[in-house]
Amino acid sequence: MSFRLVKNRTFIYASSRSYATEISNASLKPSPYGQPLFQSHSHLIKPDELTPGIHAQEYEDRRRSLMNRLPDNSLVVSLAGTIKYMSGKIFYKFRQASDFWYLTGFEEPDSAVVLEKNHSARGYRMTLFSSGSDSNKEQWDGANTTFADARRVFQVDDARHIDDFPSHLRSVVHQYSNVYVDLPSSRTRRTSRTTTKSLLKYLSGRSEADLVVESLGKSRPKPLAPEVGRLRAIKSASEQKLMRMAADISGRAHAKTMRFTRPGLSEAALAAHFNYLCSLSGAQRLAYVPVVASGPNALIIHYTHNNQLISQEELILVDAGCEYNGYASDITRTYPADGTFTPPQRDLYSAVLAAQKALVALCHEGSNLTLHELHRKSCELLRQELLQLGFQLHPGDLERLYPHFISHPIGIDLHESDSFSRSGSLKAGMVVTVEPGIYVPPSPAFPKHYHNLGIRIEDEVLVGKEHPVVLSASAPKEIVDVEGACQGSLGLESF
Numbered sequence: 285m286s287f288r289l290v291k292n293r294t295f296i297y298a299s300s301r302s303y304a305t306e307i308s309n310a311s312l313k314p315s316p317y318g319q320p321l322f323q324s325h326s327h328l329i330k331p332d333e334l335t336p337g338i339h340a341q342e343y344e345d346r347r348r349s350l351m352n353r354l355p356d357n358s359l360v361v362s363l364a365g366t367i368k369y370m371s372g373k374i375f376y377k378f379r380q381a382s383d384f385w386y387l388t389g390f391e392e393p394d395s396a397v398v399l400e401k402n403h404s405a406r407g408y409r410m411t412l413f414s415s416g417s418d419s420n421k422e423q424w425d426g427a428n429t430t431f432a433d434a435r436r437v438f439q440v441d442d443a444r445h446i447d448d449f450p451s452h453l454r455s456v457v458h459q460y461s462n463v464y465v466d467l468p469s470s471r472t473r474r475t476s477r478t479t480t481k482s483l484l485k486y487l488s489g490r491s492e493a494d495l496v497v498e499s500l501g502k503s504r505p506k507p508l509a510p511e512v513g514r515l516r517a518i519k520s521a522s523e524q525k526l527m528r529m530a531a532d533i534s535g536r537a538h539a540k541t542m543r544f545t546r547p548g549l550s551e552a553a554l555a556a557h558f559n560y561l562c563s564l565s566g567a568q569r570l571a572y573v574p575v576v577a578s579g580p581n582a583l584i585i586h587y588t589h590n591n592q593l594i595s596q597e598e599l600i601l602v603d604a605g606c607e608y609n610g611y612a613s614d615i616t617r618t619y620p621a622d623g624t625f626t627p628p629q630r631d632l633y634s635a636v637l638a639a640q641k642a643l644v645a646l647c648h649e650g651s652n653l654t655l656h657e658l659h660r661k662s663c664e665l666l667r668q669e670l671l672q673l674g675f676q677l678h679p680g681d682l683e684r685l686y687p688h689f690i691s692h693p694i695g696i697d698l699h700e701s702d703s704f705s706r707s708g709s710l711k712a713g714m715v716v717t718v719e720p721g722i723y724v725p726p727s728p729a730f731p732k733h734y735h736n737l738g739i740r741i742e743d744e745v746l747v748g749k750e751h752p753v754v755l756s757a758s759a760p761k762e763i764v765d766v767e768g769a770c771q772g773s774l775g776l777e778s779f
């Protein structure tokens with residue numbers, strides 16, 4: 285198959301603005317690669333970048349940091365994601381497994397990477413396994429990156445067909461006393477037994493699967509995720525930039541969705557509008573199924589049906605964020621459907637907002653706080669606010685009104701929590717959410733005028749040495765700004 289160099293004129297939406305920019309672009313169409321690269325997508329990727337915003341050198345630094353931390357005689361095995369199917373051959377849009385992507389930047393499914401620690405100048409040997417080019421498949425799905433390009437572009441010592449992965453693993457695994465494996469299907473509980481079983485599942489149908497699993501079992505594999513998780517917890521300068529961009533796209537979409545909202549519309553229309561705005565700004569997908577909850581629906585924390593109509597005088601709780609160039613965002617705003625808070629809505633909103641701002645202010649290294657401590661503070665602050673509003677809080681009431689945790693780390697994954705201890709102190713470079721909420725059921729235990737109000741305010745915060753940086757600042761949060769956005773007086777057209 286040949287590729288034409290097309291001199292074309294392309295309209296793109298500049299990612300930080302909603303106006304179209306005309307650019308002149310020499311591009312390879314169709315692309316000979318399995319993912320956007322500078323050679324084929326110069327409007328997305330700069331010359332030294334492997335994925336948008338991240339240089340090839342940064343991927344090398346990540347692998348080196350990982351291998352330097354591991355003991356001598358270590359072997360790392362990380363697997364790519366596999367395509368998921370809705371039914372039959374109808375596939376979902378593919379998303380790469382997070383740890384594999386963090387270590388390689390390689391975006392093709394059904395791939396694997398093996399890193400063998402050694403005493404070379406690089407400190408390890410990297411072998412990438414992937415599907416390579418296949419002209420039959422290419423006509424249907426487009427090209428995969430060839431092994432030669434993989435060696436060159438992804439800086440691997442060897443690139444081989446995924447079918448060689450089991451025999452390679454079997455031939456090297458017994459040389460290493462420390463074997464670290466990470467497998468997409470064992471993300472929640474990573475014991476040696478489950479990883480081995482998951483590997484068997486992954487390899488099933490492939491020759492030698494039993495032998496590989498047997499050899500891996502003997503080597504007592506350790507979970508790779510906590511090792512990679514420690515690296516992922518601290519965001520590099522380029523990751524911070526991407527996360528700021530993801531949060532900014534989402535924040536502006538929140539502002540414009542406020543403006544778009546009016547009684548009579550469906551929750552689904554708001555979700556669609558938010559999604560559309562994020563896509564237009566360059567986001568690849570939403571980072572999670574959004575919550576668009578009108579009125580009492582907001583009392584359901586994970587309300588994602590998003591299929592009812594908005595009524596006058598209701599509050600709308602929107603918990604939505606996009607994924608941009610590999611990084612998630614996560615923002616919640618609560619606002620009045622018709623643009624003006626009623627007095628009880630305003631009072632309860634002010635209570636949550638005061639607590640939220642006090643908690644955000646604590647997100648710096650100097651506070652020396654753990655997430656558990658931040659949560660305890662959130663309970664104290666919300667308790668005080670509620671008492672001032674006339675709530676009488678008996679044992680168990682606060683947990684009923686505020687049933688969730690205050691925060692989670694965020695990055696490539698929305699909840700980067702698996703390997704993140706809530707008992708460790710916040711460190712500069714971490715990104716965490718701060719998301720207190722109050723949800724008042726229609727119970728005589730609580731003041732009647734607050735019944736059925738559900739309010740959450742969620743920001744993403746980059747932990748600094750001495751102060752926090754709110755990445756989601758473009759989403760209106762102060763009452764005057766929220767009402768301004770809803771009423772169209774914020775000049776959102778220029779966003």
Ligand code: GLY
Binds near residue numbers: 603692
């Ligand atoms: N949107 C999910 C969360 O806030 O954790």
Ligand code: MN
Binds near residue numbers: 614692717719
């Ligand atoms: Mn969150």
Ligand code: MN
Binds near residue numbers: 615742
């Ligand atoms: Mn959220």
